[in-house]
Each structure stands twice: as structure tokens, then as C-alpha cells.
Amino acid sequence: MVDAGGVLIFAEQDSGVVHPVSFELLGKGRTLADRLGVELSAVLLGHGVRDKAVELIYYGADVVYVFDSPFLGMFDVVQYSHNIVKLVKEASPSIFLLGATRLGRSLAPRIAAALRTGLTADCVDLDLDENGNLVQVRPAFSGNIMAQIKTKTRPQMATVRYKVMKANVRDPHRKGKVVTMEPEASGDTGIQILEKTSAGGVNIAEAEVVVSGGRGLKSQGDFALLKELAQESGGMVGSSRPLVDAGWISRDHQVGFSGHTVKPRVYVACGISGSPQHLFGMRDSDVIIAINKDASAPIFNVADYCVIGDLYELIPLLIQELKKLKAVKNLDEYK
Amino acid sequence: MLRGLKIVVLVKQVPDIEKVRFDYEKGRLDRSSAGAVINPFDLNALEAAAQIKEKIGGVVIVVSMGPEQAKEALRDALARGADEAVLLSDLRFAGADTLATSYALSCAVRKIGGFDLVVCGEKTIDGDTAQVGPEVAEFLGVPHVAYVDEILDVNVAEITIKSQLDKSSYVVKMRFPGLITVTKDVNVPRLPMLKDKLRSRKDEITVWNADDLADVAKEQLFGFNGSPTWVAKVFAPSAGKRKSQFVEGTAEEKARKVAKILVELRASR
Numbered sequence: 001m002v003d004a005g006g007v008l009i010f011a012e013q014d015s016g017v018v019h020p021v022s023f024e025l026l027g028k029g030r031t032l033a034d035r036l037g038v039e040l041s042a043v044l045l046g047h048g049v050r051d052k053a054v055e056l057i058y059y060g061a062d063v064v065y066v067f068d069s070p071f072l073g074m075f076d077v078v079q080y081s082h083n084i085v086k087l088v089k090e091a092s093p094s095i096f097l098l099g100a101t102r103l104g105r106s107l108a109p110r111i112a113a114a115l116r117t118g119l120t121a122d123c124v125d126l127d128l129d130e131n132g133n134l135v136q137v138r139p140a141f142s143g144n145i146m147a148q149i150k151t152k153t154r155p156q157m158a159t160v161r162y163k164v165m166k167a168n169v170r171d172p173h174r175k176g177k178v179v180t181m182e183p184e185a186s187g188d189t190g191i192q193i194l195e196k197t198s199a200g201g202v203n204i205a206e207a208e209v210v211v212s213g214g215r216g217l218k219s220q221g222d223f224a225l226l227k228e229l230a231q232e233s234g235g236m237v238g239s240s241r242p243l244v245d246a247g248w249i250s251r252d253h254q255v256g257f258s259g260h261t262v263k264p265r266v267y268v269a270c271g272i273s274g275s276p277q278h279l280f281g282m283r284d285s286d287v288i289i290a291i292n293k294d295a296s297a298p299i300f301n302v303a304d305y306c307v308i309g310d311l312y313e314l315i316p317l318l319i320q321e322l323k324k325l326k327a328v329k330n331l332d333e334y335k
Numbered sequence: 336m337l338r339g340l341k342i343v344v345l346v347k348q349v350p351d352i353e354k355v356r357f358d359y360e361k362g363r364l365d366r367s368s369a370g371a372v373i374n375p376f377d378l379n380a381l382e383a384a385a386q387i388k389e390k391i392g393g394v395v396i397v398v399s400m401g402p403e404q405a406k407e408a409l410r411d412a413l414a415r416g417a418d419e420a421v422l423l424s425d426l427r428f429a430g431a432d433t434l435a436t437s438y439a440l441s442c443a444v445r446k447i448g449g450f451d452l453v454v455c456g457e458k459t460i461d462g463d464t465a466q467v468g469p470e471v472a473e474f475l476g477v478p479h480v481a482y483v484d485e486i487l488d489v490n491v492a493e494i495t496i497k498s499q500l501d502k503s504s505y506v507v508k509m510r511f512p513g514l515i516t517v518t519k520d521v522n523v524p525r526l527p528m529l530k531d532k533l534r535s536r537k538d539e540i541t542v543w544n545a546d547d548l549a550d551v552a553k554e555q556l557f558g559f560n561g562s563p564t565w566v567a568k569v570f571a572p573s574a575g576k577r578k579s580q581f582v583e584g585t586a587e588e589k590a591r592k593v594a595k596i597l598v599e600l601r602a603s604r
Contacts, residue, residue, distance in 0.1 A: 014501065014502055014503055015503075019501070074505070075500065075503075075505070077469070077478070077479065077480075077481075078478050081473070101500070101501050102481070102482050102499070102500040102501050103500045103501055105465045105466070105469075105481070106469055106479075106481035106482065106500065107469075108466070108469075109433070109437075109465075109466040109467075109468075109469035109470040109473070110469045110470070110472065110473045110479070112434065112466070112470065113434065113437060113469070113471075113473035113474055114473050116434070116563075117434075117563055118432065118434060118562070118563030118564035119433065119434070119466060119470075119564070120564055121433075121462075121463070121464035121465065121466055122463065122464070129567075135567065139463075140566075140569060145569050145570070145571060146569065146570055146571070147566050147568070147569050148566070148567045148568040148569070148570070149564050149565065149566055149567065150564065150565055150567045151563050151564050151565075152564070152565070153563040189478050190477065190478040190509055190510040190513055191478045191480070191507060191508075191509055191510075191513075192507065192508040192509075192510075193506070193507050194495070194506045194507065194508055195505070195506035196503055196504070196505050196506075197503065197504045198502060198503055198504075203502070208601070209597075209601070233597050233601070234601060251519070251520060257375075257460055259519075265600055265601070266597060266600050266601070268597075286600075287596075287600055288577065289593060289596065289597075291593075300579065301577075301579070302577055303577060303579060304577050304578040304579070304580065305578070305580055305582055305593065305596060306579060306580065306581045306582065307581075307582045307589050307593060308581070309586055309589060310586075313586050314586055314589060314590055314593075317586055317587055317589075317590035318590040318593055318594055320590070321590050321591050321593075321594035321595075322594045322597065322598070324594075325594055325595070325598050
């Protein structure tokens with residue numbers, strides 16, 4: 001294979017839909033490969049996914065290795081790992097990136113252990129040092145400290161957080177090579193997938209706007225207010241832990257260390273004091289707006305916009321204002 | 336002959352996130368402000384193991400790696416339903432990244448021998464990598480299922496679980512031996528009873544050093560020497576500082592300003 005020393009990315013797909021983090025990996029991978037003067041390749045596994053390979057080329061891949069077989073149709077971590085390890089041993093890339101999705105974070109460590117190589121989790125930036133080694137940046141424990149991590153072994157493996165790298169613009173004229181691989185079943189893996197369903201419901205981690213409530217809420221029914229605000233601002237409702245523990249709202253909505261980590265365009269914290277445990281789940285939001293009666297609430301230390309006031313007074317007014325702005329916009333468009 | 340399952344639970348001692356204070360001056364957690372506890376996700380792993388044992392019998396062995404103080408976490412685990420505890424403690428294990436940690440833990444599991452199921456929390460709150468579970472599974476050569484939200488069925492030969500991966504939910508049957516990592520949703524961990532707490536004070540904890548693992552391990556793969564990754568630098572992110580701009584005025588004025596900010600931010604995407 002021609003890939004020695006190159007950059008490889010894992011193209012994650014579910015039911016034939018390529019996860020957008022894969023295109024982001026191709027964007028970053030392209031930059032790294034160009035700086036190193038090497039090829040960027042992608043590995044794609046699944047069943048009936050061959051036609052997706054060309055998309056990966058449009059987004060920056062030079063080579064796409066496709067493993068297409070019925071036994072790869074659903075994610076069996078042992079089968080996936082077995083085939084990818086085989087490819088990595090043959091192609092010997094210098095860098096191997098996967099998305100830090102749940103699937104990626106289940107698969108990557110298995111591959112890293114099989115290859116006896118280092119793996120850095122949930123990176124938010126990647127760079128090269130003066131010797132061309134990969135510099136992996138991730139938040140370290142203790143809040144706002146970041147760590148630069150390097151790897152002695154090859155490939156240098158990392159999972160990369162979704163929505164931090166930028167995908168390149170799709171270029172349908174880009175040319176590349178699709179290599180059909182011979183999938184190898186690793187026999188009885190001990191895993192039998194009985195059922196796979198598409199999860200409906202909320203996926204707060206993907207929301208562009210999150211409107212969260214905390215202990216400033218007086219009753220369960222008051223979530224209706226936040227729901228309306230979320231609706232008006234095109235977002236979803238989140239919650240701090242105490243209200244989830246009290247059974248006011250389901251765990252799907254919980255933001256914080258023991259809940260979801262969200263990174264929306266705007267995070268609106270309503271009646272949330274800002275415990276460390278909550279801050280961990282939302283501090284990477286682009287913009288944070290905090291509404292709280294208590295001017296000394298810690299949430300104001302991490303907010304971009306601090307609004308001191310009673311949420312029961314402010315939120316209905318805010319909803320009203322948003323409705324007005326929408327009406328004006330509609331009118332403008334009508335004209 | 337053991338009836339039921341031999342279950343190993345891997346736990347880590349971490350700073351108590353519920354009690355820890357945030358140092359706004361330094362922009363990080365003030366670790367001295369809180370004691371050490373079992374990683375909260377590992378409590379769910381322990382509870383899962385305890386429930387399985389209650390259902391079909393067996394033994395729960397809890398394993399940790401860390402300094403002498405980590406015995407406290409193991410005592411807590413014993414009070415919460417574990418039968419035996421093993422601590423890997425040796426300076427030669429120190430400075431381990433996830434690969435070297437997973438290697439040492441897998442060697443301990445191998446030395447314990449004859450296990451059916453290994454249960455881990457989905458991640459630790461301090462490392463936050465979620466890598467140790469799957470890496471241990473690979474080192475042990477057994478299958479794993481990560482992010483288990485629900486245990487649907489279990490018998491002496493296999494376990495049926497529900498695992499949520501991103502947009503898809505999987506129902507998986509895994510044959511033993513195997514490993515699962517569980518989320519917070521899998522159960523509500525029990526509180527230890529006073530009598531169990533008192534009993535666990537006196538329980539014996541097995542301590543193994545690197546030499547004790549010599550028959551199942553290569554010493555050079557432990558700790559700092561066995562770790563392929565290293566921290567080159569730590570730094571404070573430049574973009575960490577927020578505007579902290581106060582929105583002033585009457586309630587109506589505040590609402591108007593915030594509405595404008597919201598609409599503009601959405602349009603700028």
C-alpha cells in the first residue's frame with residue numbers, strides 16, 4: 001500500500017449516513033497531510049456503503065478503503081476493530097483519527113490496545129510540532145486547563161470531539177482512489193446484535209440553542225415556560241441535576257458531569273447557580289447567557305451576558321420580545 | 336465450585352466532584368477542597384454487579400490501581416456489595432496513561448482468573464477518556480459492549496443489554512467472558528448500610544505489586560515506561576475568558592436586549 005506514514009481517518013456511518021464528524025476529520029486531516037506531504041486516506045465499513053466513498057473524496061480524502069459486507073452492516077466492535085487493525089498494520093499510517101462519538105470511543109481504544117499504541121481522547125485541537133509529531137490538545141481535569149499530549153508510538157491515535165474541527169467545502173470535482181478491501185470475519189465474536197433502533201427523542205448534545213432550568217424553578221410545571229422560550233429561540237430544554245433527581249424532567253435533558261456535555265451556539269441558564277458539576281457540561285458553549293436573581297451566583301463568572309432578575313418576570317417578557325422580532329422579520333420578508 | 340458468576344468490577348478513586356470548589360482566580364478546581372471518593376460512574380458498575388449477583392449468585396471482586404489511600408475507595412466498594420478487593424499499588428505502576436493502566440488492570444483480572452464478566456463505569460470524572468474499559472477487553476481478548484443503559488437479562492452463560500450509541504440504540508447479547516461499561520442510566524446505586532460500612536473497616540484488602548503480577552505480565556509495560564502518550568505541556572486556553580457583560584435596565588429593557596442578542600447569534604451561524 002502507498003499509505004505509509006500518511007494520515008488515516010475513520011469514516012463513521014450509521015444506516016448508510018456518514019456522521020458529520022467524519023467530514024470534519026477529513027478537513028483537519030487534509031491540513032495535517034498537506035503539511036506533512038503525505039496522503040490522506042479514510043476507512044469506511046458497513047453494508048451497501050460503497051457509494052459513500054466518493055463523498056469522502058469530495059471532502060478531502062485521497063484514498064478510501066472500503067470494507068463492505070453484510071456482517072459489517074451493524075456495529076459489532078470486535079469485527080470492526082479486527083478489520084481496521086489489519087488495515088492499519090498493512091498501511092502503517094503515522095496518524096489515525098476517529099470521531100469522539102460514543103461509537104468512536106468504544107472502537108478506538110480497542111484498536112489502540114490491539115496495536116499497542118497511544119490514544120488521546122476527545123481532542124479539541126490537533127497540530128504538528130517542528131518534527132512532524134502530532135500535538136493533541138484536550139481539556140485536562142481541573143476546569144480550564146488544556147493539555148498538549150504527544151505519542152511515542154505509531155500510529156498516533158486520537159478521537160476528536162464533534163463540532164470543533166471544520167469540514168472543507170464539498171468539491172465534486174476532486175479525484176481520489178477507492179480501494180475495495182476484502183472484509184475478514186473474525187468468527188464468533190461473542191456479540192450478537194438482536195435489535196437496532198434509531199433513537200428518537202431529544203439529543204440535546206446536538207442542539208444549537210439550549211435553554212436550561214435550575215433550582216430557581218419553583219415547580220415542575222414551570223418547565224413549560226422554558227420550553228416555550230426554547231421553541232421561540234429554536235432550541236431545546238436542558239436542566240441541572242437537582243431537577244432531574246427530583247423527577248421533574250427526564251435524564252435526557254440533564255446537562256453536567258453526570259448528564260450531557262453540550263456545546264451549543266447559545267446556552268441560556270435560567271435560575272441556575274452554576275455548580276462545578278453543571279459548569280463542566282456547558283462551559284464550552286459559544287455564548288452563555290445567565291439569568292439569575294442572585295447577583296453573586298457563580299454562573300455569572302462564566303457567562304458572556306449576565307442578567308440579574310427574576311426569571312418568572314424576565315422569561316415571559318423575553319418570549320414576547322422574540323415573538324415580536326419574529327413578526328417584524330416575517331413582515332420584512334413579506335414586503 | 337462457584338455457583339453463579341465471577342464478576343470483576345474496576346474502580347478508580349477520584350476527587351469528590353460534588354463537594355469540590357471551583358477556584359475562579361486560577362480557573363480550575365481546588366482539589367484540596369474535597370476528599371476522594373469512588374468515581375461516580377463506577378458506583379453504577381458496582382450496583383450492576385451486585386444486582387447480577389443477587390439474581391443468579393456468584394462473587395463480586397473489585398479491583399483498583401492507585402496509592403495506598405485508594406484502599407478507602409475499595410472499602411467503600413466492599414460496603415456496597417463487593418465480596419473481595421484487590422489493589423494494585425506500586426511506584427512501578429505510577430505515571431500510567433490509559434494503555435498502561437488498562438494493561439496493568441487486565442493483568443490483575445488475568446491473575447484473578449476464571450472471570451465471567453468485567454464491569455466498568457463508562458468513564459472517570461477526572462480522566463474523562465472512557466478508554467480503559469474497551470482497552471482492558473482487548474487485552475483480555477474478550478468482547479465488550481460500551482455505554483450500557485439497561486441490563487435486560489442475564490444468566491450464567493450470557494447477558495442481554497441495551498446500549499445507546501449516538502443516534503442508534505442496540506440490544507446486544509454478549510456471551511461470557513466479556514466486559515461491559517455502564518452509564519448513569521443503568522441503575523440507581525444503593526447507599527451502603529451502616530453495618531456493612533463497619534464490617535468493611537475490618538475486611539482484608541489484597542495488595543499486589545508489580546512482582547506479584549510477574550507470572551502474567553511484562554514489567555516494562557507498566558506505568559510511565561509502558562505509556563506511549565505523554566503530556567508535553569499544560570496551558571490555560573486563551574479564549575477561556577468570558578465577556579461577563581451585565582445587561583442593565585428595567586425588566587422590559589433587559590428582555591429586549593437579550594432577545595436581540597439571541598436573534599443575532601442565531602443569524603450569525
